[in-house]
Amino acid sequence: MPVESLFEQLEPLLARVSKPIQYVGGELGATVKDWDGAEVRWALMYPDAYEVGLPNQGVQILYELLNEQYGVLAERTYAVWPDLEQLMREHGIGQFTVDAHRPVAAFDLLGVSFATELGYTNLLTALDLAGVPLLATERGDEHPVVVAGGHSAFNPEPVSDFLDAAVLGDGEEIVLAITEVVREWKAEGRPGGRDGLLLRLAAGGGVYVPKFYDVTYHDDGAIAAVVPNRPGVPDTVRKHTVMDLDQWPYPRKPLVPLAETVHERYSVEIFRGCTRGCRFCQAGMITRPVRERSIETVGAMVAEGVKNSGFTEVGLLSLSSADHSEIGAIAKGLADQYEGTNTSLSLPSTRVDAFNVTLADELSRNGRRSGLTFAPEGGTERMRRVINKMVSEDDLIRTVSTAYGSGWRQVKLYFMCGLPTETDDDVLAIADLAKRVIEAGRKASGRGDIRCTVSIGGFVPKPHTPFQWAAQASHEVVDARLRKLREKVKSDRQYGKAIGLRYHEGKPSMVEGLLSRGDRRVGRVIRAVWEDGGRFDGWGEHFSYQRWVDCAEKALAGEPVDLAWYTTRERDRDEVLPWDHLDSGLDRDWLWDDWQDALDEVELDDCRWTPCFDCGVCPSMGTEIQTGPTGRTLLPLTPV
Amino acid sequence: MQRLRVRFAKRGRLRFTSHRDFQRAFERALRRADVPMAWSQGFTPHPRVSYAGAAPTGAASEAEYLELAVTRVCDPDEIRAALDAALPPGLDVVQVVAAGPGALADRLQASSWSIELPGAAPEQAAAAVTAFLAAESVPVERLTKNGVRKLDPRAAVLWLAADTAADPVTLHAVVRHQSPTVRPDEVLAGLRLVAGFTPPQPPRAVRLAQGEWDDATGTLADPLADPPEGRDT
Numbered sequence: 001m002p003v004e005s006l007f008e009q010l011e012p013l014l015a016r017v018s019k020p021i022q023y024v025g026g027e028l029g030a031t032v033k034d035w036d037g038a039e040v041r042w043a044l045m046y047p048d049a050y051e052v053g054l055p056n057q058g059v060q061i062l063y064e065l066l067n068e069q070y071g072v073l074a075e076r077t078y079a080v081w082p083d084l085e086q087l088m089r090e091h092g093i094g095q096f097t098v099d100a101h102r103p104v105a106a107f108d109l110l111g112v113s114f115a116t117e118l119g120y121t122n123l124l125t126a127l128d129l130a131g132v133p134l135l136a137t138e139r140g141d142e143h144p145v146v147v148a149g150g151h152s153a154f155n156p157e158p159v160s161d162f163l164d165a166a167v168l169g170d171g172e173e174i175v176l177a178i179t180e181v182v183r184e185w186k187a188e189g190r191p192g193g194r195d196g197l198l199l200r201l202a203a204g205g206g207v208y209v210p211k212f213y214d215v216t217y218h219d220d221g222a223i224a225a226v227v228p229n230r231p232g233v234p235d236t237v238r239k240h241t242v243m244d245l246d247q248w249p250y251p252r253k254p255l256v257p258l259a260e261t262v263h264e265r266y267s268v269e270i271f272r273g274c275t276r277g278c279r280f281c282q283a284g285m286i287t288r289p290v291r292e293r294s295i296e297t298v299g300a301m302v303a304e305g306v307k308n309s310g311f312t313e314v315g316l317l318s319l320s321s322a323d324h325s326e327i328g329a330i331a332k333g334l335a336d337q338y339e340g341t342n343t344s345l346s347l348p349s350t351r352v353d354a355f356n357v358t359l360a361d362e363l364s365r366n367g368r369r370s371g372l373t374f375a376p377e378g379g380t381e382r383m384r385r386v387i388n389k390m391v392s393e394d395d396l397i398r399t400v401s402t403a404y405g406s407g408w409r410q411v412k413l414y415f416m417c418g419l420p421t422e423t424d425d426d427v428l429a430i431a432d433l434a435k436r437v438i439e440a441g442r443k444a445s446g447r448g449d450i451r452c453t454v455s456i457g458g459f460v461p462k463p464h465t466p467f468q469w470a471a472q473a474s475h476e477v478v479d480a481r482l483r484k485l486r487e488k489v490k491s492d493r494q495y496g497k498a499i500g501l502r503y504h505e506g507k508p509s510m511v512e513g514l515l516s517r518g519d520r521r522v523g524r525v526i527r528a529v530w531e532d533g534g535r536f537d538g539w540g541e542h543f544s545y546q547r548w549v550d551c552a553e554k555a556l557a558g559e560p561v562d563l564a565w566y567t568t569r570e571r572d573r574d575e576v577l578p579w580d581h582l583d584s585g586l587d588r589d590w591l592w593d594d595w596q597d598a599l600d601e602v603e604l605d606d607c608r609w610t611p612c613f614d615c616g617v618c619p620s621m622g623t624e625i626q627t628g629p630t631g632r633t634l635l636p637l638t639p640v
Numbered sequence: 641m642q643r644l645r646v647r648f649a650k651r652g653r654l655r656f657t658s659h660r661d662f663q664r665a666f667e668r669a670l671r672r673a674d675v676p677m678a679w680s681q682g683f684t685p686h687p688r689v690s691y692a693g694a695a696p697t698g699a700a701s702e703a704e705y706l707e708l709a710v711t712r713v714c715d716p717d718e719i720r721a722a723l724d725a726a727l728p729p730g731l732d733v734v735q736v737v738a739a740g741p742g743a744l745a746d747r748l749q750a751s752s753w754s755i756e757l758p759g760a761a762p763e764q765a766a767a768a769v770t771a772f773l774a775a776e777s778v779p780v781e782r783l784t785k786n787g788v789r790k791l792d793p794r795a796a797v798l799w800l801a802a803d804t805a806a807d808p809v810t811l812h813a814v815v816r817h818q819s820p821t822v823r824p825d826e827v828l829a830g831l832r833l834v835a836g837f838t839p840p841q842p843p844r845a846v847r848l849a850q851g852e853w854d855d856a857t858g859t860l861a862d863p864l865a866d867p868p869e870g871r872d873t
Binding site: 007011012014015016019020021023024025026027028256258259260264307308309310311312342 | 653654656657658660661662664665667668669670671672679685697698726728729730841842
C-alpha cells in the first residue's frame with residue numbers, strides 16, 4: 001500500500017492554528033528516508049507538545065541511531081495541541097510524523113518515550129487520531145506495535161492496556177534488537193501474526209508484553225500475583241544498561257528546531273546513573289551504576305555538536321554533573337576552546353558539596369553569569385538524613401557565600417514538601433535556611449541587593465525506590481505546610497523581601513502519585529479522563545484535578561481501591577507491588593532496609609567512593625561502575 | 641567593520657516560520673557559517689543584525705531583508721553561499737551586497753504581494769477589487785494582543801488587480817508600508833467589507849518584492865541596487 005504524505009491536507013489547516021511551525025518539520029539534523037527502501041519503520045513519539053518533546057535526548061538519540069541503520073527508517077511525532085486536534089478530526093487527518101508527514105498508522109512500530117506519567121492521556125489522543133485501537137488486545141496485524149520506554153516505563157501497569165510492549169532502561173541496544181526481531185519476522189512472512197511477533201520479543205526477557213501476564217487481586221484490593229499466561233514468557237523482565245558510553249556518542253547531529261523549545265542548547269550526557277542514593281530519586285535508583293563518558297569523547301561530541309548546530313549554549317547533562325571525575329578539566333577545556341565565542345556552558349544538576357567557584361568561573365567565562373541552582377531538598381538536617389541527601393547546612397552556607405562573594409547575585413534552592421516523616425517544622429526550617437543564605441550572601445558580597453529563590457515541589461513516591469512503600473502526603477497537608485512557610489517568609493522584615501518563594505498547589509501531585517504507583521486498574525481511570533477531554537496533564541492550563549477525581553470515582557466504583565488507596569496509603573513489606581515483576585536490578589530486601597534506614601534517619605554513602613553496599617544492581621545486571629579519572633585531556637577541535 | 645545587506649526568501653512549508661523563529665535560526669546559521677560577526681556590547685551580547693519589517697507568519701516571501709555588521713571586509717558572494725548552506729532549505733539567502741548609502745529601511749517603502757485564492761470565483765474577486773478601489777476609505781479592524789486596532793488598507797494600497805485568468809485566481813497588490821502595517825489579511829478583510837467577498841479556502845500570500853514605489857513605471861526599485869534604480873542622478 002503506498003504511503004503518502006499528509007502535508008497537502010494538513011497545510012491549509014496550519015494557517016488556522018497557533019505556532020504552526022511546530023508541525024512542519026524540516027529541522028536541521030532531521031532525516032527523511034525512502035519509505036519503500038526500509039524494511040523496518042519506527043515512529044518515535046514524545047507524548048507532549050513539540051516545544052517540550054523536541055529537545056528530549058532519548059528521542060534524539062534513538063532517532064539518529066535508527067536512521068543510521070541500513071533498511072531502517074525512523075520519524076518523529078509529537079502531541080498536537082487541541083486546536084489542531086479538532087481540525088484534524090473535522091478533516092479526517094490522522095496523527096502524522098513531522099519528518100515526512102506520514103501517517104503514524106502506517107509504521108511497523110510506534111515507540112513512545114515516557115519521561116513522566118503526565119503524558120499518558122496524550123498517548124491516547126495520538127493512538128485515536130492515528131486510527132489505532134486504544135486497547136492492545138483489539139489491534140490487528142496491520143497496526144503498529146506500540147512500545148513504551150523512558151523512566152515511567154519502569155511501572156507501565158497503568159497504561160498496560162494501551163501498550164503492546166514496554167522496555168526498561170537504556171534504549172540504544174534494545175531498539176536495535178527489537179528492530180532485528182521485526183525485520184526477521186516480516187522477512188519470514190509474519191509467522192503467528194501479531195502475537196507471534198510479541199512472543200518473540202517477550203521470550204528473551206528484555207521486552208515486557210503486558211497482555212502475556214495475568215494479574216490477580218486479593219479481596220482487599222492488593223495484588224495477589226502477576227504471572228505469565230503462556231509458555232515461553234519469563235516470570236520477570238529486566239532492564240537494559242549500556243556499558244561504555246564512548247561507544248555510543250549520540251546525538252551527533254543534534255536537531256535544531258525552528259520553533260522555540262524549552263531547551264535551546266547542545267546537550268551531551270557526561271555520565272549516566274547516580275549512586276548518591278537520594279531515597280526519593282527514581283532516576284538515581286533505576287539508572288545505576290554510574291557510567292562516565294570520557295573527557296575525550298565529551299570534548300569531541302561538543303566540538304562537533306556546536307559546529308553542526310550553531311547553538312550558543314552547551315549543556316553538560318547527568319543526574320549530578322559536578323560529580324564527573326574530570327568535571328574541572330572538562331569545564332576548563334571547553335571554556336578555553338570557546339574563549340571569545342559567546343558560547344556558554346551549563347550544568348543543570350549541581351550538588352552543593354561538589355561545587356566550587358573555580359568550576360563556576362569556568363562555566364560563566366564565555367557567557368552569561370546566570371543564576372546558580374542547588375537542591376538541598378529538605379529544610380532540616382534530620383529531613384536530609386531521612387532522604388539521604390547528605391548535604392550539611394554549613395556546606396550550603398559556605399558554597400553560597402563563595403558564589404555571592406565572586407559576583408553571583410542570585411541563588412536558587414530546590415526543596416520538596418510532603419516527604420516521609422516530615423513535620424511542619426521541617427518545612428518551616430526552609431525559611432530559616434533561606435535567611436541564613438541571604439545573611440551570608442550580604443556579608444560575603446557587601447551588597448544588599450542579592451536574592452535567593454526557593455522553589456518547592458510536592459514529593460511523589462516512585463516505584464523502584466526505598467520510598468515505594470511510603471504514604472504520599474495528601475494535598476491538604478502539603479498545601480497547609482506551604483501556606484505556613486509563605487507566611488513565615490513574608491513576615492520577616494529583614495530578609496523576607498530578598499527571598500522569592502515558588503511552589504504549586506499539591507493537587508497535581510496526587511494524580512502523579514496515582515499514575516506512578518498505580519496498577520492495571522488505573523488504566524480505566526486514564527481512559528475515562530481522556531474520554532472526558534483530558535489532555536496535556538503536565539500543563540496547568542489544561543490539567544483538571546476535579547476531572548481526575550470524578551473519573552477515578554466512576555472508573556473504580558465497585559473496586560476495593562480508590563485514589564487514596566493508591567496514594568496516601570503506606571504499603572507493608574509483603575504486599576506485591578505492581579512493578580515487582582519488572583527488574584531494575586535493585587534487590588527488594590536492600591530497598592526495604594534502605595526504607596527502614598530512612599525511618600531511622602540513617603545515612604548511606606556513595607558506592608563510587610566506599611565499598612559496595614549490595615544494592616544488587618551490578619551483579620544481577622552484569623554491569624560495573626565506570627568512572628575516571630582517565631588523566632587524558634580534552635582535545636580541541638577533533639571531530640568524532 | 642563592514643555592513644552587509646541580505647535578501648532572503650521564506651518558501652514552502654517554512655513560510656510558517658515566525659519572525660522570532662527566523663531570528664534564532666539566522667543567528668545560529670551565522671555561527672555555523674563562521675561569519676565574522678560584530679557583537680553588541682553589554683550584559684547579553686548579541687550579533688549585530690537589524691531586521692527589516694518581516695512578512696507575517698504563514699506568508700511566503702521572496703524579498704525579506706536584513707543588515708548585518710561584520711568585523712572585517714568579506715566577499716558578499718561567499719557570505720551568501722555560506723549562509724544559504726547553513727540555513728535549512730526553504731529559508732534561502734538570495735543576495736548579499738555591501739551596504740550602500742542611507743538606511744536600508746528608507747529603501748523599503750512598499751511591498752508587492754501575490755495572493756492566491758484557491759476555490760474563489762474569478763468574477764467575484766474582480767468585482768470586489770473594483771469596489772475596493774472605488775472606495776475612499778475601508779476601515780477594518782485587526783485583533784492584536786493589545787486589543788482591537790483600526791486601520792485603513794485602502795489608504796495603503798498603491799495598486800491592486802485580480803488576475804482572473806490565473807488558476808487559482810490571484811490578487812496582485814502593492815501596499816505602502818505604514819504603521820500599523822497593512823498585511824494581505826487586511827486587504828482581504830477590506831474586500832470582505834466592501835463586497836462581502838470571502839475566499840472559500842485559506843489564501844496563500846507571497847511577498848514578491850520590496851522597494852521604493854515608482855508611480856510612473858508601476859515598479860518597485862531594487863533596494864540592494866546602488867544607487868537604487870529609478871533614482872538616477
